[in-house]
Amino acid sequence: MPSIKVALLGFGTVGEGIYRILNERKEEIRQETGYAIDIVSILVRDTAKERLATPGIKITDDIQEILSNSDIDFIFEAIVGEEPAYSYLTEAIEKGFHIITANKTMFAKHGSALLKHAKVRDVHLGYEATTAGGVPIIRTVTSLLPADRVRRVRGILNGTSNFILTKMREAGIPFNAALHEAQVLGYAEADPTDDISGKDAFRKLMILSALAFGSQPNWRDVPVVGIDAVTIEDVADAFKNQLRYRHVADISIDEKGALHGSVGPVLIGTDHPLYGVDGVDNAIIVETDHLGALTLVGPGAGMYPTASAMVGDFLQMIGKRERVLVNN
Ligand SMILES: NC(=O)c1ccc[n+]([C@@H]2O[C@H](COP(=O)([O-])OP(=O)(O)OC[C@H]3O[C@@H](n4cnc5c(N)ncnc54)[C@H](OP(=O)(O)O)[C@@H]3O)[C@@H](O)[C@H]2O)c1
Known part of the structure; x- marks a missing residue:
């Protein structure tokens, strides 16, 4: 079965929620989309911090470990503040990653530029979680x-x-x-x-x-x-x-x-x-x-409402990708 490889930027309230939902719904997602979802890397600020165990996943504080990994298809961004998030996503889009973000501080200011950039590079950019959490x-x-x-x-x-x-x-x-x-x-x-x-x-x-x-x-x-x-x-x-x-x-x-x-x-x-x-x-x-x-x-907020809005964006993107594959 083909797999989709993803990375998480941030493993706080929202990042952990994404991890939990993708794991809890692994089987349903596999059956519904035909893809096995494989979380390969998680970016944090402090790799020494005690956190939920994530067996088999590389925890890193170096964004280049993720942005230089061409096996990764999708990046979920749930870090805090305008920078370095904007620079990370600009580079990620340029390199062809699909993006899903919850970062409202960054997106309020730079959302239009990122959306234009994503269109030029022909990648998806989901931002449902930036506004009113679980309300679609x-x-x-x-x-x-x-x-x-x-x-x-x-x-x-x-x-x-x-x-x-x-x-x-x-x-x-x-x-x-x-x-x-x-x-x-x-x-x-x-x-x-x-x-x-x-x-x-x-x-x-x-x-x-x-x-x-x-x-x-x-x-x-x-x-x-x-x-x-x-x-x-x-x-x-x-x-x-x-x-x-x-x-x-x-x-x-x-x-x-x-x-x-x-x-x-x-x-x-x-x-x-x-x-x-x-x-x-x-x-x-x-x-x-x-x-x-x-x-x-x-x-409007919280681990599961926010993370489920992001996973919703992700599944919608996979659906679109799938249609493109079928049409071709
Ligand atoms: N919480 C909500 O209900 C909610 C709702 C909607 C939108 N959002 C947005 O979602 C984003 C994440 O929120 P959160 O509540 O999950 O925050 P959080 O609990 O404070 O977690 C932030 C995570 O990002 C990591 N991080 C922060 N700055 C970083 C940097 N410069 N480089 C690498 N990693 C960095 C932190 O690493 P460490 O663990 O090592 O500290 C932590 O894992 C924010 O932009 C927030 O505005 C949150």
């Missing part, structure tokens, strides 16, 4: 675009912020106590700045803007406000009036083609589609000419 928003918008026109995309793109706002309302506790609970439960990072400042939601919004409208607004023109601006008194007043705070990232296009974006807390009433979206869930409303409004709700 990239696939949904991609499939709508050929026959429809997206006018507006808005929603809750940061589960940590939504959890904190929910906890403040339900338990009547202040922001700091709700944030502490999010950290204890593992929903918030030790350094939660990007989540609570709105930066994380902003990056995902820019990825959606590039996809839905083919461009991003000037980043400086998008006001970004975090949930740390919302007090327990604000939440209580809203509750009395049957309103709820949601942290909403919003991007739309006007008749002249100008983009308008914003990220920040918004008060919404009972008839709003985001009113009932509590806890760590994400929710995205896509408005198009033909569909009206479509809302997707689901887990």
Whole structure:
């Protein structure tokens, strides 16, 4: 049976999730695709760190061991931050590897360049996991675009912020106590700045803007406000009036083609589609000419939702590869 060789860049929450899913579903994938999936290398920062045993797989801190291995077909990228991820993926695409990434910080800034590069080199580039984790928003918008026109995309793109706002309302506790609970439960990072400042939601919004409208607004023109601006008194007043705070990232296009974006807390009433979206869930409303409004709700982060979005990209790519092989 033919095999597909893959490498993982990063073996933290997401990388380990990919490893687990590819192993747990090994047999189903083999039967469905006709390929045995062989993880050959994993890139980490610290090879001495204790981690899940991965028998037979080379653990390395040298990216060139992976990029110089022409047996590898696919690279899953789940490391952190803009660099060195962007340089690694640029080189990988140039060398003809297919790529699947979860790295939203890198992709918000460099996604368009990488997609262009991938097209030129005729390789696949999947990025479903960069935005709203397990919610298939990239696939949904991609499939709508050929026959429809997206006018507006808005929603809750940061589960940590939504959890904190929910906890403040339900338990009547202040922001700091709700944030502490999010950290204890593992929903918030030790350094939660990007989540609570709105930066994380902003990056995902820019990825959606590039996809839905083919461009991003000037980043400086998008006001970004975090949930740390919302007090327990604000939440209580809203509750009395049957309103709820949601942290909403919003991007739309006007008749002249100008983009308008914003990220920040918004008060919404009972008839709003985001009113009932509590806890760590994400929710995205896509408005198009033909569909009206479509809302997707689901887990926006975590090991399995994020890794399964990446494996979903991977299997879709293998399917496309297979069709090419059959057609030829
Ligand atoms: N966690 C989520 O729910 C989630 C959801 C959506 C998207 N993402 C994105 O997915 C990516 C991975 O997130 P994560 O939560 O899995 O992070 P993580 O738990 O901190 O793991 C990061 C992994 O990348 C490795 N790494 C970091 N920088 C590296 C470098 N310069 N060279 C080689 N290896 C490096 C680390 O190596 P060591 O193990 O040696 O430290 C670690 O194995 C991030 O870009 C994140 O934004 C995460």
